[in-house]
Amino acid sequence: MTANVHPTLQQDLAAVVPNLRAFARSLCGNPDQADDLVQETLIKAWKNQASFAEGSNLKAWLFTILRNTFLSERRKRKREVEDQDGVMAAQLSVHGAQSGHMDMIDFRKAFATLPEEQREALVLIGAEGFSYEEAALMCGCAVGTIKSRVNRARVKLCEILGVDGADDFGPDHFAQAHTGAAFP
Amino acid sequence: MQADANGDARPVTAVRAQAKGPALPPEVQGQIGKQLRQVYGQLLSEPLPDKFSKLLDQLGKPEREQ
Numbered sequence: 168m169t170a171n172v173h174p175t176l177q178q179d180l181a182a183v184v185p186n187l188r189a190f191a192r193s194l195c196g197n198p199d200q201a202d203d204l205v206q207e208t209l210i211k212a213w214k215n216q217a218s219f220a221e222g223s224n225l226k227a228w229l230f231t232i233l234r235n236t237f238l239s240e241r242r243k244r245k246r247e248v249e250d251q252d253g254v255m256a257a258q259l260s261v262h263g264a265q266s267g268h269m270d271m272i273d274f275r276k277a278f279a280t281l282p283e284e285q286r287e288a289l290v291l292i293g294a295e296g297f298s299y300e301e302a303a304l305m306c307g308c309a310v311g312t313i314k315s316r317v318n319r320a321r322v323k324l325c326e327i328l329g330v331d332g333a334d335d336f337g338p339d340h341f342a343q344a345h346t347g348a349a350f351p
Numbered sequence: 352m353q354a355d356a357n358g359d360a361r362p363v364t365a366v367r368a369q370a371k372g373p374a375l376p377p378e379v380q381g382q383i384g385k386q387l388r389q390v391y392g393q394l395l396s397e398p399l400p401d402k403f404s405k406l407l408d409q410l411g412k413p414e415r416e417q
Contacts, residue, residue: 177407177410177411180407181403181404181407184399184403185394185395185396185397185399186395188394188395188397188399189391189394189395192394193391193394202400202402205403206402206403206406209403209406209407209410210406210410213410270386271386271389271390271393274386274387274389274390275390278387278390289387290387290391293383293384293387293388294387294388294391295391318374318375321375321379321380321383322375324383325375325379325383328383328386330379330382330383
């Protein structure tokens with residue numbers, strides 16, 4: 168079996184599992200498929216731990232593995248993918264049934280209509296707090312491309328959700344807008 | 352190239368991504384970001400199935416035990 172190069176890797180991986188699951192769910196709406204993706208990612212990370220440089224960003228490394236795994240599996244079964252994309256909105260909103268809050272259900276539905284590359288960029292920047300530079304490295308594209316995707320995603324969400332002015336905001340929007348470090 | 356009315360000399364990358372389309376007002380971005388983090392936070396806080404800790408335990412065991 169693979170030599171354990173990083174003594175704390177097991178605990179470090181465990182700590183990132185919730186993030187990997189959430190990211191996987193953002194990429195493919197199907198919860199079972201998302202969990203398979205996370206398991207595959209953990210196994211690959213373990214086997215390839217020698218290629219992880221101690222001190223670099225473990226979460227970014229794992230997210231990159233997960234993303235590459237997702238894309239290569241999808242290439243393998245191209246026909247199934249079209250089905251997956253078709254049912255994604257429904258699956259994300261099924262998850263939404265757990266929350267009674269109308270705003271969040273609407274947001275999930277709107278989010279699910281975004282193109283995959285925009286969902287990915289928005290989650291990496293807006294939810295996970297990666298820098299544009301980190302996200303660009305992870306996605307293998309230019310920083311400007313990530314910025315553009317995030318911006319288009321936000322604009323589209325605003326259109327769908329009808330957010331267009333201060334009147335739509337709750338009392339805490341102001342603080343959020345000015346302290347949201349993960350959302351520059 | 353010409354300095355703008357504010358004499359803004361920041362590098363292009365520091366300026367909000369206005370070149371890529373209409374930039375949203377900060378409060379609108381904040382509202383979208385807040386909802387995104389709420390929804391994502393719900394995913395993050397979901398209980399983890401046992402299969403993940405089992406898998407990690409298994410990975411950590413020496414080969415002959417697997």
